[in-house]
Amino acid sequence: MGDNDDGDIIEHHVEEEMEKKGSRSHAGSSSFLESVSPSEGEGHSGTQSSHRLLAYSDALISIIATVMILPVAHTKVQDDEELRESVQALLATKIAVYLMTFLIVTVAWAAHIRLFQVVVRIDDCLALLNLACMMLITFLPYTFSLMATFPDNILGILLFCGCVMVIGVIQSLMVLYAFSRPFLLNEQIQISENQTFYKHHILKVIMRVPLMCFLASIASLIVFQLSYALLAIVIFLPYISQFLKWCRSKAMGQVEESPDSMLYYTYLPNEPLSKDRVEAFSDGVYAIVATLLILDICEDNIPDPAVVETQFGGRLIPALLVYGPEYLAYFGSFATVGLLWFVHHSLFLHVTKATRLMGLLNTFSLAFVGGLPLAYQLTHEFPRNSQNELEAIQISCVIIFFAGIFQLAIWVVALYSEQETLHPYVRYGGREHVFMLAKLALYPCVALGTFFLTCILSKFSASIFHLMEITVPFAFLVLRLLVRVGLALLRLIFCPDRPDPRTVVEEEEDETRVPFNTLVTELS
Amino acid sequence: MGDNDDGDIIEHHVEEEMEKKGSRSHAGSSSFLESVSPSEGEGHSGTQSSHRLLAYSDALISIIATVMILPVAHTKVQDDEELRESVQALLATKIAVYLMTFLIVTVAWAAHIRLFQVVVRIDDCLALLNLACMMLITFLPYTFSLMATFPDNILGILLFCGCVMVIGVIQSLMVLYAFSRPFLLNEQIQISENQTFYKHHILKVIMRVPLMCFLASIASLIVFQLSYALLAIVIFLPYISQFLKWCRSKAMGQVEESPDSMLYYTYLPNEPLSKDRVEAFSDGVYAIVATLLILDICEDNIPDPAVVETQFGGRLIPALLVYGPEYLAYFGSFATVGLLWFVHHSLFLHVTKATRLMGLLNTFSLAFVGGLPLAYQLTHEFPRNSQNELEAIQISCVIIFFAGIFQLAIWVVALYSEQETLHPYVRYGGREHVFMLAKLALYPCVALGTFFLTCILSKFSASIFHLMEITVPFAFLVLRLLVRVGLALLRLIFCPDRPDPRTVVEEEEDETRVPFNTLVTELS
16 A cells, blocks of 8 residues: 555545535545545445444334333322322323323334435444434433423423434534445436435435424523424324325325325335344344333332331341232233243234334334333332222323334334235235234234223232233234134134125224235135 | 044144143154145244344343342442442342353353254244243342342242242253153254153253252252352353362373263254354443443432522533533443454454353453443542542442453463364464454453552542543554554564474564464464
8 A cells, every 4th residue: 555545545535524515525536436445345345334333323212212201200200189180180290291202212213214225334433423313313302301391490401402413413524424435325327427416415304393483482582382393393294194195095096106205204115114123123122111010029029127027027028028019010010021022023024014103103112112101100109909909000001002003003003005015925814913912913803891890890800801911822822723713613613605794793803903805715 | 624534633732822731742754744744844834933032032131131230320429438338238139140140141041052052943832931931030130039038038048949940840840841742942953863862861950950940949048148159050060060170181181072062051962052043142241230330320410400590500511511521431331342342343343253251251251341341430439649549440440450451361262172162363374363353352451450540649530541442442443553553563583484383472562472383373
């Protein structure tokens, strides 16, 4: 390697560090040349596959989205009040913080996916910029806490807007940096002729949210209520517009998308959401929710040695038996979280492509999964057979029901465009179609059934509820068997002559409702 | 599909659920036939790739290993005592619980890796059994808490041993189940002729730890101190034996391994540890550590509205400025965790195979990374310029130093067998060798330097420490530049005639010490 080469590179590095904003000017050919020079070339040396960076970001984002349930779950509910009132009074703020955090963090996550669909390889500089991004994203929950505690003060909003604007600037820097080194980019863009158009378009999309935050922060100086409205628009805009688009396409038939409107949401029209990253994000949420439970157990359910000495005469087992319901609650909740993950895993195994609507439904499902530690906390907090205990169980059922029903909704939505999104086995009429439906419907049905049981039986207790939670895994073990027995019985009754395709058939378990034409295909 | 087929499968399922232990008897040919029958066949329907199951398990295990630092970090240290004494008195137990949890969980994780090197495809039944395993693993920290709080009571030990034995039974069930369906197994074993030998060998390895726990639980009934010794052996056995083996191989030259002794540690001699899973586990630890910090901020650093009203006349900004050091501590700690991840990421990018010793060093590094929330808590807890504050900074430096030095040790160990473990670029003499050394050495050197600064300068404060932490990323940004400038200067001084290969050359930054023969290779 000659002297000149080295000098050039050093010079270039100075430029890069000192005036990153200026790097737009010398994009294109000069830096592409550099990319094939041996010192900065592709391969292992200068650039790296972004896979692990994305996995780490997914882990960080999913944990930060979920961990804000802890302050909610740790709120002590006073026993003498009515549960419903105390929930309203004490938890509303914290639940609002949790939900806002969850939603805004998923928005940030979606933006992160989009960005790294364009930038497919990274180098050290991009990795460090991404870490700076992550640091600011993890700081967002604090700004929400401020907003929730001091709703009349504009400081929370200003801090939030400031963070979002800085994130936007960092992401723009990353885009500019990547476009100045085209070998970092997606191949589709790398070979495209109008890279400049792409660059400007992507920058425009990225800067939209920071710009709205800028407006919101200015608005907050005048009428601060207005800035909350603007923020709500920022958070929900992608969801609302997606929903409207979906409604329109259902109402008016398949509308041909203009390439521009597609690019507005994603830079890669043929893969709206990366399935891998949806899975990684979901795994993170399920894992942290399952683990938050044991943290509570370890912190709260170790008896004080002095108390054991005085009240139980030094015998540990009776002292621990006092916590019996807590252990039951722990195992019950872990089983629920684990099985919801299991259903999610089974479903996404057969999903070949994730659309944005499916991603949205997945987010809603995960938001309810994140609420499970709250359910755990509530169900073991109240004395046995009180009205509060029943209401706590009902809240748990509602949380589990919604977590499950949104998973089912993902599948239903996927069935609408099953040619693109689903594996043939689980398509309408496929071999595993009925079984998958049974799997997805099990939790919503159990939750609904339990809810009505609590209304009828006043003797229903939290312990029974947790025991039920622990027995659900066995239902999954025998589910395939039950579905098969059901199908065999059906065949005996309705034998070979083809029945009305619209007939809905009852299974052993009421949750496995099978459209009959599927059955016929399966059995023939 | 005919009647008979269905009947067989239902019958088989009954067998499977009711008497799983009996499934050993009909292994081999009969179930292999079944594997090619359409209803249970390979592909998407019955079996699944285990990738996502492993990712989820890694996330769960890494979070459970790290989250036990929270009770440690939340211990309130009394300000009037000396920090060192209060640390000894209050934290020793909790730190012991944290370290024991971390070590035993990593042992369980290593066993999990081994198991899923044999079982490469899963089905629903294996997924559910794995979840049951995970549930028991997450329960282990509670048994440690019991042991630490009641060291004289055997209940904690009995509970722990019970959990480990049940985990062993479940894992044996998984092995038996997988061997009864050979299409789930690793191809190497699938085509091997003596599958029965493999099965018995693997079962023997899996049952070793539960057996020792059984002995420990019996011992605990007689002399409970003995059972602690047995447990310590269980936890450290793999590490100690690995260390002895390594020492022996260094002392006596490369000893030819007998295939038996290799199989004792891993079922796949050519890949002792799965690099992907080491990365996934490390990502989980780094992510949870980074996120625990904001949880503290959100719970503790939101001022009470009443206090703001009375003490600050309703003005929020002065009330928040009180927390200034906390914000600084948060950003400083996040930067440190993020950059330690970054260094880890850079290192493993160039690692092609992870040996067991590298995995062990990685575990030690992660255990110290998990201690960072404690460092964060300590550094902002004490009044400015107190002796306690300096000692808290020193503890932080020690934690960071060891986290970094073990990362460096991974690389050094990898260099010993660089042909197998490292990418050519970073091998001794490779193009990126010096740069990688500089990256890995940066944190230990900064931590060491800061430690000595605190000894010399009594004015050194936590704020300066956190500011230093925040500036380290910029050191990484300019590191490549500095290394290059250093190399250019060296070339000017020692130009083309080849100098003594043993000369050690000083860089701009004292951390980049470069063996000179590397330099020569790089520059020529």
